[in-house]
Amino acid sequence: MAGALSDRSGRRNPWILGGGLAAVPAMFLLGLADTILLITIAWCLGQAVMNVYQAAVTSVVPDRVPMDARGRASAAVGLGLPFGSTLGALIGAAYSEDYRTGYLVLGALVAGAAVLFTACGREQRLPARAPMPVREQLAAFTSALRDHDFRWAFIGRALLVLGYFAVSGYQLYVLQDHTVLPDGMKPEAAVAVLMPLTSVAMVVSTVLGGYLSDRFDRRKLFVGTSALLSAVALVIPALSASWPAMLSFAVVNGLAFGCYMAVDTALVTMVLPKAEDAARDMGVLNIANAGPQIIAPFVASVVVSFSGGYTALFVVAAVLAVAGALAVKPIRSVR
Structure with a gap:
């Protein structure tokens, strides 16, 4: 909805700034919540306002970056994932005993980023568009998915993300119940080792993937190969429960996911059905x-419960990654 309204207004910065600033009261409310109901309301509010920010900011690349630089631009955007997840984990650990302040710090970071971006980024205003009847607005949300290339890009992203988060969301439990850790190492300490490894690998592959995809003008090749590499990474802990196997998985999976997200984002900006609907359609892509992050824990719990272990979870996630790789093959308008 925020993407569609941004398209109609022809503006990005007000939505970026508004969503970013609204994160502060949302996180303040989350810190005060002391019942399940209030936590649920505050968490949904926080997700909503930050996705207003997200929908508008993701449209900046197709709005302002030429086609031959989309890979590098998407790689720069993709660097937010490893840096942001690492910084978020550090803030979470630092404020584990004072979580109200921790929530405010996170909200302030989002608000500060929004202020900095809108102050420094020159906005290219698009022509405002006339309002449409409600029925046409609702139909417009599905119009992007009726486009052949965008639909396959959407399917591929959904499958890969589902497989990735089905495993990463259960990482602590995998280390507790599946991996044979070195003597004296606790699962929490193992997570602290794996996260930086994955993040560094993700940074390297994000930068290289974005640069090389521009250099060779090939998007599908890099997206498909990185998705297949993710499947290879997931097979490693399925074959071995050793600590070295888990270390290898962390590195290879980081390399795969970083490259995938950087180049796939560039690919998606190239298959948008209409440039004037960029924010709405990037919101649909979101x-x-x-969506997969929401259902991933349920999928993982079912697989682990029925199989009695985590080996099957790795195999299922690897199959999803292969399916995600195959989903880019039908895309016609991008090499």
């Missing part, structure tokens, strides 16, 4: 990010 469902392929957020």
